[in-house]
Amino acid sequence: MSISVPVLPWNIPPSSFTAPVSLILCLLASLGLLLGLHQPKSQFTRVGKPWLLSLLSGKHAMSFTMEHHVAEGYRKVIKPTNRPFVMKWWARDYNFLPPKYLVDFKRAGTHSLSFFENLSTAFSMYASVGDLYSSDLMVDVVKRGINVRLPKLVPLLSDECDYAFRREIGGPKEWKAFTAAQLSQKIMHRVTSRILIGTELCRDENYLRSSTTLNNSVFINGLVMTMLPLGPLRRLGCHFFSFLHRRNIRNAMKDILPVVTKRFEEFQNQDKDSLEALDAIQWSLEFSAGNKKEHNPEWIALSLLHNLWAGSAAPAGLVTQMIFQTLLEPQYLDPLRSEAVKAIGTYGWTDKALSSMPLIDSFIRELNRLYPTGAVTCARTVMDKTFQFHDGFQLPRGSRIAIPALAIHTDPDNFPDPMKFDGFRFAKMNTAEKSGEETEAKWGASTVSETNLAFGFGKHSCTGRFYAVRKAKLIFSKLIMQYDLKWEGVMSMPPRLSINGQFAANQLQKIFLKQR
Ligand code: HEM
Numbered sequence: 060m061s062i063s064v065p066v067l068p069w070n071i072p073p074s075s076f077t078a079p080v081s082l083i084l085c086l087l088a089s090l091g092l093l094l095g096l097h098q099p100k101s102q103f104t105r106v107g108k109p110w111l112l113s114l115l116s117g118k119h120a121m122s123f124t125m126e127h128h129v130a131e132g133y134r135k136v137i138k139p140t141n142r143p144f145v146m147k148w149w150a151r152d153y154n155f156l157p158p159k160y161l162v163d164f165k166r167a168g169t170h171s172l173s174f175f176e177n178l179s180t181a182f183s184m185y186a187s188v189g190d191l192y193s194s195d196l197m198v199d200v201v202k203r204g205i206n207v208r209l210p211k212l213v214p215l216l217s218d219e220c221d222y223a224f225r226r227e228i229g230g231p232k233e234w235k236a237f238t239a240a241q242l243s244q245k246i247m248h249r250v251t252s253r254i255l256i257g258t259e260l261c262r263d264e265n266y267l268r269s270s271t272t273l274n275n276s277v278f279i280n281g282l283v284m285t286m287l288p289l290g291p292l293r294r295l296g297c298h299f300f301s302f303l304h305r306r307n308i309r310n311a312m313k314d315i316l317p318v319v320t321k322r323f324e325e326f327q328n329q330d331k332d333s334l335e336a337l338d339a340i341q342w343s344l345e346f347s348a349g350n351k352k353e354h355n356p357e358w359i360a361l362s363l364l365h366n367l368w369a370g371s372a373a374p375a376g377l378v379t380q381m382i383f384q385t386l387l388e389p390q391y392l393d394p395l396r397s398e399a400v401k402a403i404g405t406y407g408w409t410d411k412a413l414s415s416m417p418l419i420d421s422f423i424r425e426l427n428r429l430y431p432t433g434a435v436t437c438a439r440t441v442m443d444k445t446f447q448f449h450d451g452f453q454l455p456r457g458s459r460i461a462i463p464a465l466a467i468h469t470d471p472d473n474f475p476d477p478m479k480f481d482g483f484r485f486a487k488m489n490t491a492e493k494s495g496e497e498t499e500a501k502w503g504a505s506t507v508s509e510t511n512l513a514f515g516f517g518k519h520s521c522t523g524r525f526y527a528v529r530k531a532k533l534i535f536s537k538l539i540m541q542y543d544l545k546w547e548g549v550m551s552m553p554p555r556l557s558i559n560g561q562f563a564a565n566q567l568q569k570i571f572l573k574q575r
Pocket residue numbers: 174175197198201366367369370371373374377432436437438512513514515516517518519520521522523524526527
C-alpha cells in the first residue's frame with residue numbers, strides 16, 4: 060500500500076513549501092523570543108524580569124510567583140514614592156497604581172477605562188469570541204436581572220443546592236473522602252447554572268460536562284496564548300492556536316444553543332409579558348431586544364456561557380477556602396454552625412436568613428482579604444485618547460493599569476496583624492461602628508472599599524458579588540449543618556495554585572464528610 064502525497068490544485072507539491080515556510084516560522088519565533096527579552100522604556104520603575112528570562116528560571120518563573128513581585132513593587136516603589144511601578148503581566152506592560160488612584164476608578168466612565176477590553180486582550184478572547192466582550196449584556200443580566208431579584212432567587216438556589224448535595228455527596232453514614240476543590244466546583248456549577256442558564260439545562264449531565272470543560276479552557280487557553288512567543292503576529296497567532304479552545308466552545312454551544320433557540324422563538328412569538336422565567340436566558344432576551352447584533356440565539360448563548368465562567372469558578376474557590384479554614388481552625392466551626400442554624404430556623408432558606416449571618420459574612424470577607432482570587436484586581440485599558448487622573452497624571456490610549464490588591468489587603472497600615480487570619484475581624488469592626496444598618500454594611504463581605512478589593516473597585520467592580528456571597532453562604536451553611544467534616548494529617552493551609560497572579564484553592568486536598 061502506498062500513501063500518496065497530496066498535491067495542491069495548481070500542481071505545486073507541498074514539499075516545495077516546506078523549507079520557506081519553516082524558515083519564516085523560525086524567523087517569527089526568534090523575533091518573538093527577542094521581544095520576550097526586550098523591556099520597553101517606561102517613565103516608571105520597572106519590577107520583575109523580562110518575560111523570557113523569567114520563564115527560563117523554571118518553577119520560580121514570574122508566572123508562578125507573581126504575587127511576590129507585585130508585593131515587592133508595592134513595598135519598594137508605591138509605599139515610599141506614591142508613584143506607579145511597571146511590570147509585565149499577561150505578556151504586556153501594566154502600570155501598577157498606588158491606592159490614591161482608586162478614586163479615579165469610580166469617576167471614570169465604564170468605556171473610558173475598560174475592564175472587558177482588558178480581559179479580552181489578556182485572555183486572547185478576541186481569537187475565540189470576537190467582540191463578545193464589547194457588549195454590556197453580561198453585566199446587564201447580572202445587574203438588572205439577578206441583583207434586583209435576589210429574594211426570589213434564593214429559594215431556587217437552595218432547591219438546586221439540595222439536589223446537588225444528593226447527586227454529589229449523598230448521605231454517607233461513614234466518613235467518605237472527597238477532593239474538596241472538585242466537590243465545591245461541581246456543587247457551585249450546578250447551583251450557578253440554575254439561574255445563569257435555567258431549568259432546562261441545569262441538571263443535564265452533557266451540558267454540565269461541556270460547560271465545565273469550557274470554564275477551564277477559557278483560563279488555560281488564555282495562559283497558553285500569553286506564553287507563546289508570537290511577537291508582532293500575536294493576534295493572528297492566537298487565532299490559529301486557539302483552535303482547541305474554539306472546539307470546547309462549539310461543544311458547549313451544541314448543548315445550550317437548541318434551548319436558547321427554542322426560548323428565542325417563544326419570545327418572538329408570544330406576548331413578552333406572559334413569559335417570566337426566573338433565569339438569565341429570559342433576561343438576555345429582554346435586555347438584548349432591539350439590538351440587532353446581540354438579539355439572536357448565538358450571541359445570547361455565547362454570552363451566557365461566558366457569564367457562567369465569571370460566576371461559577373471564583374465562588375467555588377471561595378467555598379473550598381471556607382472549608383479549608385474551618386478544618387484548619389476548628390474553633391470557628393461551632394459559632395458558624397450555630398449562626399447558620401439560628402438564621403435558617405428563624406427565616407427558612409431565604410435571602411433574609413443569608414443576610415442574618417454576620418459571622419459567616421465576616422469569615423468570607425477575611426478569607427477574601429488574605430486569599431483573594433487574584434493578587435491584582437482593577438485591570439483596565441485606557442480607551443480615551445488620554446486619561447487624566449484626579450491629580451493631573453495622564454496615560455495615553457492603550458495603556459494598561461491595575462491595582463496591587465493583595466499587597467493593600469496585607470499592608471499593616473490598613474489592618475493590625477495583617478497576616479493573621481482573624482475570621483471575625485470584620486464582625487467586630489461592624490459591631491464597633493454599627494449605625495443600625497442590618498444588611499450589606501460597611502464591613503460586609505460584598506461591600507467593596509479601598510481596602511476590600513477582592514471584587515475590584517469602581518464602575519467595573521464585580522456586579523456578581525451579591526449573588527456570589529449568597530451562594531457561598533448557602534452552600535457552606537448547608538454543608539456544615541448537614542455534615543461533619545474532617546481531614547487527616549494537615550497542619551497548615553494547603554498551598555494554593557498561583558498562575559499569573561491568579562489563585563486557585565488547592566486542587567488535590569482530600570476531605571472527609573459524614574452525614575450528621
Ligand atoms: C467569589 C466570587 C467572585 C469574585 C472573587 C469575583 C471577582 C471579580 C473581579 C475582581 C472583577 C473585576 C472588578 C474590577 O476590576 O473592578 C469582577 C468583575 C465581574 N464579575 Fe465577578 N467575581 C465573583 C463572582 C461573580 C459572579 C457570581 C458573577 C455572576 C455572573 C460575576 C460577574 C462579574 C461581571 C459581570 C464582572 C464585570 C463587571 C463590569 O465590568 O462592570 N462575578 N469579578
